[in-house]
Structure formats: structure tokens, C-alpha cells
Amino acid sequence: MGKLLLFLHIFILSTTVLFAQNGTVKGTVTTADGQPAINITLRIDRTKWGAISNEKGEYTIKNVKPGSWLLKATAIAAVAQEKPITVAAGQTLQVDLVLNENAAELHEVIISSRNGNKQNNIVAKMPLTNLENPQVYNTVSAEIMKQQGINNYDDALRNVPGITRTWESTGRSGDGAAYFALRGFDAQPLLTNGLPGLVSGNLDPADIEEIQVIKGPSATLFGGGFYSYGGMINTITKKPYFGVGGEVAYNMGSFGLNRVTADINTPLSKKEKIALRVNTAYHSENSFQDAGFKKSFFIAPSLVYEVNDRLSFQVLTEILQEERAVPPVFFHNNRDAPLDFKDINALNLNYKASFTSNDLTIKNPRYNLQAQMLYKLSGQWTSQTVVSRGSVKSDGIYTYIWDDEPGNNVFEQYVHNENNTITTTDVQQNFNGDFKLGSLRNRLLIGLDYFNRNVIDNGGGWAVARYVTPEGNTFMPDLATGDTITPFPLSKDYVNNLLSGTGGTSSNVSNSSYSAYASDVLNLTPGLLVMASLRADYFTTKGDPATDEDDFHQFALSPKFGIVYQPVLDKLSIFANYMNAFINVAPQAVSDEDGENRHIKTFKPEHANQLEFGVKANLFADKLFATVSAYDIKVSDRVVPAPGNPNDVVQGGKVESKGFEIDLNANPLPGLNIIAGYAYNDIKVKKGNEADFYNEPGRTPGGQGPPNAVNLWGTYKFSNGALKNFGIGAGGNYASKTKVIDNSKTGVFYLPGYVVVNASLFYNSEKFRFTFALNNITNKEYYTGYWSVNPQRTRNFAAGIAYKF
Secondary structure (H helix, E strand, C coil): CHHHHHHHHHHHHHHHHHHHCCEEEEEEEECCCCCECCCCEEEECCCCCEEECCCCCEEEEEEECCEEEEEEEECCCCCCEEEEEEECCCCEEECCEECCCCHHHHHHHHHHCCCCCCEECCCCCCCEEHHHCCCCEEEEEHHHHHHCCCCCHHHHHHHCCCEEEEECCCCCCCCCCCEEEECCEEECCCEECCEECCCCCCCCHHHEEEEEEEECCCHHHHCCCCCCCCEEEEEEECCCCCCCEEEEEEEEECCCEEEEEEEEEEECCCCCEEEEEEEEEEEEEECCCCCCEEEEEEEEEEEEEECCCCEEEEEEEEEEEEEEECCCEECCCCCCCCCCCCCHHHHCCCCCCCCCCCCCCEECCEEEEEEEEEEECCCCEEEEEEEEEEEEEEEEEEEEEECCCCCCCCEEEEEEEEEEEEEEEEEEEEEEEEEEECCEEEEEEEEEEEEEEEEEECCECEEEEEEECCCCCEEEECCCCCCEECCCCCCHHHHHHHHCCCCECCEEEEEEEEEEEEEEEEEEECCEEEEEEEEEEEEEEEECCCCCCCCEEEEEEEEEEEEEEEEECCCEEEEEEEEEEEECCCCEEECCCCCCCCEEECCCCEEEEEEEEEEEEEECCCCEEEEEEEEEEEEEEEEEECCCCCCCEEEEEEEEEEEEEEEEEECCCCCEEEEEEEEEEEEEEEECCCCCCCCCCCCCCCCCCCCEEEEEEEEEECCCCCCCCEEEEEEEEEECCEEEEEECCCEEEEECCEEEEEEEEEEECCCEEEEEEEECCCCCCCEECCCCEEECCCCEEEEEEEEEC
């Protein structure tokens, strides 16, 4: 045993000495106009050693053997830079490079291509390139949104395989943001820069740098405060930089679209590295239907202060004021009786009828504050302290349509006065290390997280405002005479009077989570790495202060494992992962079937577990990035109604979601970029209650989106000649028919499949950008749904002009 320990000691010591004899190459890459060059590939020619420049343009290449080498800096469709270097044993060599392109040109080239293997600091909460990460994620850049003429957040996600919007933002309390189906489960855009960023209305895209769709159960690193079985939607905001620049833009289009935006960046000190960036937008738009509008004002100032090479601060504030008239969600079944209509043709829903009026509005003011301190403890360890504070409000009328009495082609329209405010506070402390134990590289994350959510609800009661037919007829019986009043428009005064006698709620509920997590990525060899992560989460709530019955606390463990093998370094990656998410389940009051023996039943947290396998490839000198993966997500411990007793519930329900996805991003020719994806999903209830609409075994649970979906977009920009700086883009989306109701008692209702075609023309020079986009070119009438039927926009255009400085 002593000899073995001596041998291991000598081996580790010799390995450490061996690596100490190697050298390090580091430096900064800048553009022709002096700005940091981000996501540039630096490589020692004809070797495995390389790195990618970060947001400051900095790079570090470690363990370079002594000798004379050729250092190459490359970016997609940009001119490569080369520089001979000589590395001595134990030396740290500083090599700075200046590219031929200016910042605007480089930003457009890199960001529009999605640069599939760039380093990401948020998905794994540590710096990993895409090929090193065993988790699948996709991004949509601000540049792609500009090329496609996108003026709202939701449309940007049409570029991501495997995610589909199931209904638009309703503005209602708690979950009023748009709903998306992601790997068969609900998803909403609830993260900003990896931190809580709750939404009850829409998000404005003015300060978006990119949108990340992080796929698979993700509670291990992001917590159980959000429903994340299929994945999470994370918004990355624009950051200040140390130069003067920006742009102002105006966009107009169909349905009364008017949008003015400004993005202004400036240093605040000649001596100190302090910079301010302000993004702001005013947006007004009507609906393609007979009523509905949106008006919003958004401003997002952000500040960065680099005290020195080791310490920096960042502060972001987002303020949104939004008022809308929101068309109601059309639920065409009461989830209990057989369906009157088996398909969209039989329903005969009036495509242009909004079933609302512009007098019924809802406001969704929102603010979000994030502050971050980064401190470099040493050459191997970094400390990140972040504080996030947010508030969202629902203030106004929410309405939906429901089929109370099937069989008569008449639907009740319910109204409710929303008055709800949610405030969240999140504090995180993360330590990131990048070090070696012997010859084995470790990238270690250790974190603590405190999250608090406070919900104040002073909303009103519910009432039936009127009756409607799918064809768009409206009426209301006169209670005094019994006669029918038709047509019956909605007004604010009428609805307020109607709701004045319905009572309301008054609650103030606060809950908290205390979490600790750790994640380690270990390189067993340069091409083989394993990831092991674990979160311990303690949830507690006092519930409503008026009663003790809803008090509870729960403890959950959330593990995550991954393995990556790169048979060709930085080119090909074979990966597998196991990931977990959980939801805390509140106690419920239950009783016997006759109402006797009333008591409180408690539960374990509900869990989702995913197994996934796949391949990522970065081929042909960064001209093709592709991801192919297959996943199986199993949800267990769901609480479902007890068979034979409507007053009781049991824990043990199960759901399984399986599928595969293909994501391609190609630059086959200079100036040509192609984004394409395909996703297949099959989700079923595996164990539940045959008498329950939501949990019937063998059926889809609802909200899962289409089983087959395709996205495609191609862009070509001319780089020389008479058409220099002009570009053209075209593509679209396909979705197969979708089950929005699937139950043996009610029957099955399908929404038809669809193909939507879009195109754009643009001119993008150093100072000006002009864009014209035509969406839904064929004027296709199509629908999305989540137990509902939601008509989508008909043919529309958007045109924009921007001045850049």
C-alpha cells in the first residue's frame, strides 16, 4: 500500500511538472475600429490547442508545448488572421490580434450565424462550449430577428426546433405570459440572464442580445420555482461596452404597427472603465381581428464598471408599461361532455371575430432589476454574486369563452377583474474553478441560491358577461323580460357593474426556497469529459396568513449527469445526459366520499427525469453546426383524483414524453446562412385516473403542441458588386395536425396542420439598415391551441429603417 501511494505521488508530481513545462498563449482580439472581437476561434495551427474569445475579446490557450507555431484567428465568412509565435517552457505569451473587419461587420457575420460552438456561461453556469456541454440548447440572435423583421418576442422562437406557441399572452395573474410547448410540456420565458424574470404579459425585444432555449428538465441549476420539465426559455440582454455606438430605428407594418427603438452606448469616464447602455422602445399595434390592440413603453438602462482586472460590476434595470385589449381564449369544450364539434370545419369559428372590445383592457406593468459582482479570486477561481428583484402585475379584465351547456352551439363568455402583483427576490453566490488535479482538468461550480416569491391577489369575482356563437353572434337574455338582447357588445362600464357584486379575493402568500448546488466537469482525456451535478432544495411557505392549513415545507434533491466524447476535438461530440426537475406539491384538504373524515394530505415533490443521447458536430471549418438528439422524459409522483372518490386525491400519476430533434446551422458559401430544424414528440399519460380529463392513461395530457414540426430559414447577403450589403431571406414553418382535446369521454379534437411561408429583403451597411418582411405570404388561416382554438395572424408585412452610429 505504501509503495502504491508513493507511486501515485510520483505520478501526480511528474504529471504536474510535465504540464508546468508547457506554455500559455493569451491575448485580446479586437476589430478594426478597436472594439472587442467576440466568439473568434483561436487555434494553434495543426494542433488540438485552441480557444474562443469571450465578450471582452480575451482568450487563453493553455498547455502549449514549447516550440514555434502559427496562431490562427478565424470567424465565419471573415478573413482569417495568422501570426507566427514562439512558446518557451513555462512562459505565458501575450499575443494580441486585430481583425480586418469592424465591429458592425463582425457582429453581423457571427451573430446571424448563431456560431454554434461558442462558449456559453449560463446553460451550465460555467464556461463551456456547445460541444463540451452534454445538454442540448438552441439560440436565436438579435441579428436574425432584425433580418427577419421580427418585432415581437414570440415570433423569434419560430427559429428553434421543438418549441411551438400554444396560446398568446393573456395578461392574467400568475401565468399570463405566452405559453409554449417544449418537448411536450409547458414553457414560458421566465429567465433573464439565467435569473428569475417573471412575466405576466409580453416581453419587449428591444434589449435582447439572444434568446436561449435550454432543453430538458433543468431544475438542478435553475431551481424548482419554475415549471421546467421540457426546458426553459432564457433571455440574454445586451451589455454595455467601452465605446460610443448604437442605433435608432423605426418600424411600421400591417394592423397599425408603429415601433420606435433606440440603442445607445457610451463610456461614462475617461479614466475609469465605466459604460452605460440604454435600450428603449415605444410600440403600438392593432389586431388582425375586429378588436384588440397593444401599446407599450419599454426602457432598459444597464451599467458596467470594471474596477480593475479582477473586479467588475454590472447592473441592469428593465421597466415595461403595457396596456392591451386581449382576445379571449376560446375553450370549445367543458372537458366533461362529448364534443359537439369534431374538427375546425364543424366548429365554424369566425376567424376575424375577436370576441372582445377595445374598451376592455388589461395592464401588465413590469420591472426587473439585476445586479452582479464578478471577482477573480485567483487565476483558477472566480466569484459571482448576483441579486435579482422583479415585479409583475395584472390589472384589468381577463375573459375566456367556455362551453357550459354542450349541444346548443352557445358558449358562455366569462369575465374577471384581475388585480394581482407578484414580486420575486433571488440572491445567488457562485464560485467557478478551473484547475487540474494531476493531469485531469476540473471545471467546478459551487453555488448557493435564495429565492422568494410574494403574491398579493385582490382580484374580483367571476361572471358571465354574455353568450356567443362560434360564428361571432353575441347576445344576452334580459332577466326582467326573458327577451334576448342581440347584438351585445362589451363595454368597460357594463363589465365593471356586472362584477361589482361578485365579491373577490384578498390574499398575501409568500414562499421561499433555500438551495445549494454543485457541478463538476472532469476531463478524463482532452476529448472525454464527464459532468456530475446535484442540487439540494428546501421549500417553505406559510401560505395564506389567515389559515395554517396551507403551510408546508418540502425537501428535494435534483441530480444531473452527463458524458461527452469528442473523437475529433472541437469538431465532433457524442453525448448523453440524465437530467431532473421537480415541482413542490401543496397539501390538499380531502375527505371520504360522503364528505366525512376531512383531513389534510401532504405529498412528495413531483419529479421529471430525462435520458438523452445525441451527436453535435462542428464541421467544414465552422461552416456547419448540427445537433441530433433523442430523449425520453418520465414524470412521476403526479397528484391525481382518487378513483371512486371525488373528494380525495392520490400521488402516483405518471407521464412519458419521447422524441428526437435535428438542428442545423450552415454557412456553405460566403454570405449564405441556413437554419433548419425538425422535431418529433410523442407524449402520453402512463398512469392516472380513467375518469379524469387531464389524467386518462394512454391519452395526451394537453398543451403538448404538434407531434411533428419543421423550421427553415435561409439568408443570403451580397458582399460585393452593385448589390453589396443587400440581402434576401426566405423560409417558414410546418406543423402537423395537433390534438388539443384527447379523451375517451369527450372525444378527440384536432387542429389541422399548416405551412406558413415568410420572406424578407434587407440592406445592411455600416451606417444604415433597411428591412422589409412579408409574413404568412400565402395568407394561410391556421390555429394553435392548448385545450383551445386560437386563430393566428393572416398575411402581414413589416418595414423598418435604422441609423447606426
